[in-house]
Amino acid sequence: MRSPRPPFLSLMNLLEQPFQLLHGLPLTAFVTSRKGGVSQRPFDTLNMAYLTADDRGSVRTNRERVAMALGIAHDNLLIGHQVHGAIVNQAEAIELGETPGDAIVLTRAHQTAMVVVADCLPVIFYDPVAHVGAVAHAGWRGLAAGILTATVQSLMASGAIAGRLAVGIGPGIGRCCYEVGPEVIAASKPAPGGVRAGSADRSFLDIKALARRQLETAGLASARIEILDICTRCNSDLYFSARAGEPTGRFAAGLKLLEEPPYNVETWVDSYVSQSSRP
Numbered sequence: 001m002r003s004p005r006p007p008f009l010s011l012m013n014l015l016e017q018p019f020q021l022l023h024g025l026p027l028t029a030f031v032t033s034r035k036g037g038v039s040q041r042p043f044d045t046l047n048m049a050y051l052t053a054d055d056r057g058s059v060r061t062n063r064e065r066v067a068m069a070l071g072i073a074h075d076n077l078l079i080g081h082q083v084h085g086a087i088v089n090q091a092e093a094i095e096l097g098e099t100p101g102d103a104i105v106l107t108r109a110h111q112t113a114m115v116v117v118a119d120c121l122p123v124i125f126y127d128p129v130a131h132v133g134a135v136a137h138a139g140w141r142g143l144a145a146g147i148l149t150a151t152v153q154s155l156m157a158s159g160a161i162a163g164r165l166a167v168g169i170g171p172g173i174g175r176c177c178y179e180v181g182p183e184v185i186a187a188s189k190p191a192p193g194g195v196r197a198g199s200a201d202r203s204f205l206d207i208k209a210l211a212r213r214q215l216e217t218a219g220l221a222s223a224r225i226e227i228l229d230i231c232t233r234c235n236s237d238l239y240f241s242a243r244a245g246e247p248t249g250r251f252a253a254g255l256k257l258l259e260e261p262p263y264n265v266e267t268w269v270d271s272y273v274s275q276s277s278r279p
């Protein structure tokens with residue numbers, strides 16, 4: 001579906017902070033678009049991934065721009081080596097671009113991590129009491145492997161409570177465009193109504209609904225899962241989309257933890273919970 005929202009709530013025209021549920025918290029949640037970088041077609045322009053065939057110097061410049069907008073150095077914008085699995089790493093363990101895994105858990109102020117995507121789902125987690133968060137990369141393989149459940153478990157090991165977590169799911173392939181084969185449906189086990197018939201033996205899968213269901217099964221509150229209704233393929237002028245044509249670049253979504261709030265956290269959390277549970 002076409003995005004009904006303005007493309008930018010910008011911080012130096014590079015970062016969107018798109019999740020209502022994560023506003024007002026001691027963090028910066030961000031999603032980059034294709035805009036504001038230096039990469040040439042077909043990676044134009046803010047390609048955030050060295051794993052593409054893009055010029056490495058251009059990716060470096062793009063990442064430096066985003067890091068600068070976040071107030072950090074290039075090497076502190078943490079990312080692992082995404083493998084479409086269920087490995088979760090702590091931020092301290094990340095060797096930039098090397099450590100295999102699809103989620104990173106943040107437990108200290110100023111830690112910043114991202115995932116890169118082009119149709120897969122970027123998922124951002126935060127617990128306002130434990131002040132811990134995570135970013136995860138979830139495509140159908142990662143969802144089938146259990147990446148979201150594994151991320152929730154890692155966060156709980158760091159002091160989070162599942163029912164307290166707020167989650168933002170960023171732009172990703174929509175049910176309008178995600179036509180898959182029977183092997184994907186078999187691995188994904190969508191709920192009834194989570195698929196509709198496509199051509200021949202293929203089906204359209206609602207991968208965002210699948211992610212929501214897995215998070216709810218892991219104990220998250222439905223009211224604290226925010227899913228952006230932005231299909232990357234339908235909006236491939238704004239976001240990289242593998243299904244809109246390869247080769248292509250990757251946009252990023254991530255999280256920076258800020259200092260813990262200076263006010264009484266229990267009072268503040270009460271007001272946060274009552275606000276976010278409003279219809």
Ligand SMILES: [Zn+2]
Pocket residue numbers: 001173174175176177231232233234
């Ligand atoms: Zn679409």
